[in-house]
Amino acid sequence: MNTTDNLRKTIKTLISEKKVDLFLGWEKGSLPLSATPLFVTTGEQAERAIFDVTCGNNLSIYFTKDKKQYANKKVGIAVKGCDARSVVLNILEKQIKREDVVIVGVPCNGVLDKKKVLAATEGREVLELVDNGDTVTVKGKGFELSLNRQEILSSSCLACIYPDAQEYDFFMGEARGEVPNEERVKEIIDFQNLPDSDRWEQTRAEYQKCIRCYACRNVCPSCYCNVCFVDQNDPKWIGSTCEYTDSVIFHVIRNLHVAGRCVECGACERACPMDINLLMMNRKVAMEVKDRFGDVAGLDINGKPAMSDFKEDEKQKFIMG
Amino acid sequence: MNMVSLDKKKFGSFILELSAEHAVYAPGKAGGKTEFIPVESEDEIDLKTLVTDLSPKGVFFPHSEVLYEYDKEGIRVPQKEAGKPIAVWGMRGCDARSLLMLNKVFGSAIQMPDNKNFQDPYWKEKYDNSVIFGTGCNEPLSTCFCNWFEAGPHSSAGMDVFVVDAGNSFLLEPVTDKGRAVLDKLSCFTDSTEEDKTTAAELASEALDGMAEPMEVNGLGEMLNNKYDEPVWDQISAKCINCGACTFSCPTCHCYDIQDEGKGSSGKRIRIWDSCMFPIFTMEASGHNPRALSSQRVRQRVMHKYSYFPEKYGEFLCTGCGRCVTVCPVNLDIREVLKTINEYKKQGITNG
Amino acid sequence: MSEWQPRILAILCNWCSYAGADLAGVSRMQYPPSIRVVRVPCSGRVDPLFILKSLQSGFDGVLVSGCHPGDCHYISGNYVARRKFAVLKPLLEFIGVEPGRVQFSWISAGEGDRFAKVVTRITEDVRELGPATRLVKKL
Numbered sequence: 080m081n082t083t084d085n086l087r088k089t090i091k092t093l094i095s096e097k098k099v100d101l102f103l104g105w106e107k108g109s110l111p112l113s114a115t116p117l118f119v120t121t122g123e124q125a126e127r128a129i130f131d132v133t134c135g136n137n138l139s140i141y142f143t144k145d146k147k148q149y150a151n152k153k154v155g156i157a158v159k160g161c162d163a164r165s166v167v168l169n170i171l172e173k174q175i176k177r178e179d180v181v182i183v184g185v186p187c188n189g190v191l192d193k194k195k196v197l198a199a200t201e202g203r204e205v206l207e208l209v210d211n212g213d214t215v216t217v218k219g220k221g222f223e224l225s226l227n228r229q230e231i232l233s234s235s236c237l238a239c240i241y242p243d244a245q246e247y248d249f250f251m252g253e254a255r256g257e258v259p260n261e262e263r264v265k266e267i268i269d270f271q272n273l274p275d276s277d278r279w280e281q282t283r284a285e286y287q288k289c290i291r292c293y294a295c296r297n298v299c300p301s302c303y304c305n306v307c308f309v310d311q312n313d314p315k316w317i318g319s320t321c322e323y324t325d326s327v328i329f330h331v332i333r334n335l336h337v338a339g340r341c342v343e344c345g346a347c348e349r350a351c352p353m354d355i356n357l358l359m360m361n362r363k364v365a366m367e368v369k370d371r372f373g374d375v376a377g378l379d380i381n382g383k384p385a386m387s388d389f390k391e392d393e394k395q396k397f398i399m400g
Numbered sequence: 401m402n403m404v405s406l407d408k409k410k411f412g413s414f415i416l417e418l419s420a421e422h423a424v425y426a427p428g429k430a431g432g433k434t435e436f437i438p439v440e441s442e443d444e445i446d447l448k449t450l451v452t453d454l455s456p457k458g459v460f461f462p463h464s465e466v467l468y469e470y471d472k473e474g475i476r477v478p479q480k481e482a483g484k485p486i487a488v489w490g491m492r493g494c495d496a497r498s499l500l501m502l503n504k505v506f507g508s509a510i511q512m513p514d515n516k517n518f519q520d521p522y523w524k525e526k527y528d529n530s531v532i533f534g535t536g537c538n539e540p541l542s543t544c545f546c547n548w549f550e551a552g553p554h555s556s557a558g559m560d561v562f563v564v565d566a567g568n569s570f571l572l573e574p575v576t577d578k579g580r581a582v583l584d585k586l587s588c589f590t591d592s593t594e595e596d597k598t599t600a601a602e603l604a605s606e607a608l609d610g611m612a613e614p615m616e617v618n619g620l621g622e623m624l625n626n627k628y629d630e631p632v633w634d635q636i637s638a639k640c641i642n643c644g645a646c647t648f649s650c651p652t653c654h655c656y657d658i659q660d661e662g663k664g665s666s667g668k669r670i671r672i673w674d675s676c677m678f679p680i681f682t683m684e685a686s687g688h689n690p691r692a693l694s695s696q697r698v699r700q701r702v703m704h705k706y707s708y709f710p711e712k713y714g715e716f717l718c719t720g721c722g723r724c725v726t727v728c729p730v731n732l733d734i735r736e737v738l739k740t741i742n743e744y745k746k747q748g749i750t751n752g
Numbered sequence: 753m754s755e756w757q758p759r760i761l762a763i764l765c766n767w768c769s770y771a772g773a774d775l776a777g778v779s780r781m782q783y784p785p786s787i788r789v790v791r792v793p794c795s796g797r798v799d800p801l802f803i804l805k806s807l808q809s810g811f812d813g814v815l816v817s818g819c820h821p822g823d824c825h826y827i828s829g830n831y832v833a834r835r836k837f838a839v840l841k842p843l844l845e846f847i848g849v850e851p852g853r854v855q856f857s858w859i860s861a862g863e864g865d866r867f868a869k870v871v872t873r874i875t876e877d878v879r880e881l882g883p884a885t886r887l888v889k890k891l
Contacts, residue, residue, distance in 0.1 A: 279848025350729035
């Protein structure tokens with residue numbers, strides 16, 4: 080039985096046995112390249128649930144949207160490896176209770192990045208997409224291409240180490256296990272080896288593209304402050320124009336706010352309408368957090384988010400002697 | 401002057417000639433994305449892209465625009481360098497129509513309490529002197545829905561010169577006197593033939609035929625008003641994450657915020673795009689937010705476009721360009737939204 | 753013409769580093785007149801946003817100083833701060849802000865001499881880098 084059928088069956092059972100009031104999943108979207116979030120409350124709706132290469136949304140954002148909208152509800156959620164870590168973080172940060180969530184893991188082989196698909200079709204519009212596993216077939220007016228899955232995966236997926244949910248109640252298929260992924264740091268190291276002036280120029284060029292739509296912040300499951308610091312206006316910390324220092328500061332601070340909490344699901348990068356390489360900074364921070372504090376966000380449901388914890392004898396070479 | 405033909409090989413010299421007296425904007429790549437950028441030569445122009453990632457509204461109504469600067473001496477409106485009028489090449493029918501809508505907001509006279517008429521000078525300065533070369537779309541995308549709104553892929557409303565891409569040549573047809581005057585001054589054209597006219601007409605009808613069946617939009621505003629209090633809005637907005645991607649990419653969204661940025665005794669007042677999707681958009685000084693919930697904000701956006709604006713200005717504030725459909729991170733498709741609301745309670749459907 | 757003097761913001765904790773600065777003053781120790789001091793209750797109060805905002809407003813460098821580990825008036829404020837800075841510093845360097853511009857130190861109330869040394873050192877580091885240009889907002 081494939082993942083989608085398995086998922087539908089599980090959702091139906093959960094709903095009919097009243098284990099959950101609501102189930103968060105994905106369904107086919109109005110565009111071939113993106114699935115859309117599905118809110119299941121009836122067995123009938125469960126028939127629409129899918130899981131394939133287009134299911135990029137990290138659904139755990141809905142736990143914290145419009146504060147406590149699901150309080151006192153039992154909610155089921157379909158999760159990829161990264162999404163599961165977000166759910167764990169939400170639990171650790173007391174946004175939801177473990178006993179109120181039913182976590183359904185799906186075996187994930189990565190999700191697509193629209194811009195990579197469009198690059199492969201040389202900008203031609205895709206009208207149909209079929210996920211065949213190792214390859215993905217895209218069809219449009221007068222063309223049909225079979226693309227290698229690796230070619231179109233989101234950069235977060237290419238750097239993924241934990242494709243399976245580490246915390247779950249049900250798992251829809253076979254787990255892939257940890258993927259040793261040495262390549263993930265290569266881009267970071269390469270960038271780090273540049274002289275600082277080059278690094279600054281690249282940062283500046285990248286973040287100059289930002290139009291401050293805050294799509295990155297709003298799709299981020301770890302960004303759920305009541306009032307975001309960029310929205311505070313007494314004092315007004317940073318300007319709202321496209322001026323690049325403001326944009327750089329916005330993204331640096333956002334990164335620090337999600338330091339040790341970012342699960343690198345890549346939702347921000349896929350949501351960005353300006354194609355900013357957002358994950359680079361996140362990955363650098365995650366590397367530092369792992370090296371210094373030995374912590375990986377959302378892996379351990381009995382742990383503590385790195386930045387709200389400390390040890391007395393930590394490395395402090397960066398402090399002036 | 402009637403329709404003229406421009407050989408694509410001469411396109412480069414046409415742009416050069418046009419830039420002599422105009423600041424030319426055309427679709428081009430900026431940081432990997434397509435938007436309307438100032439161009440000086442043919443090489444910078446992207447003729448392939450149908451719907452640019454960012455709409456051309458930014459040419460006339462930039463993301464951030466300094467209204468004035470101030471210091472101890474007083475206030476100064478920043479002087480534009482000896483302004484060449486703007487010429488935009490390659491604007492599609494949807495975007496050209498969006499300018500007409502924006503012009504109703506910024507360009508039409510609003511009576512102020514002191515009985516003076518007010519028009520937005522920053523908009524007028526740019527828009528009134530501009531000349532728009534619009535291109536018909538021969539192969540509309542699946543996200544396009546301009547045919548919903550008394551327009552189509554070959555609509556020339558809002559353009560000064562209408563251009564048809566006929567393969568090896570462009571066919572240019574003046575729409576307004578301004579367009580005619582600009583064409584008269586340029587030289588790289590040849591007269592069009594009867595055949596060209598037939599080609600243009602054929603391309604237009606083919607393009608329209610290639611589009612999906614439109615939704616009936618007559619009475620849309622009234623329908624929305626009637627369903628204002630229905631719970632269907634919660635259902636629709638459930639997946640919306642309230643980012644501003646749709647509003648910022650929309651060619652017709654024009655809400656803005658005014659902020660001061662200063663240091664010491666000098667500073668500037670800036671007009672910046674704002675979005676009704678943000679909670680802070682309606683946050684009041686008391687701390688009360690009349691649109692605190694996502695569903696209220698989504699409803700506002702839909703109501704403004706398809707009910708309030710038509711009530712006030714007589715047309716929908718949507719051109720069917722489909723940018724919000726493409727850009728939405730959670731695939732909240734405005735077409736589906738309208739259809740869902742329309743169907744709601746019509747046939748007893750209560751959840752979808 | 754007088755030599756260019758860097759302007760450095762020193763964010764000092766109330767209980768140790770600020771008192772250390774005070775001691776340096778009453779002991780008439782010499783250090784460069786490059787710093788402007790902001791007193792905060794604890795190094796744990798220092799939001800990375802303060803540091804970035806200072807650079808954006810035109811400071812050439814930022815020094816953050818708190819109590820030595822174990823000495824925090826609030827028991828653990830500086831441990832939490834240390835984690836924040838441990839991530840902030842490499843991230844700032846990563847995006848291309850020069851390493852010398854933003855520095856951290858621990859100075860106790862009794863270490864007036866250390867305070868003078870730290871200020872001298874960061875001033876020299878920043879002087880070598882020259883006036884800040886990256887991240888500075890031009891108005």
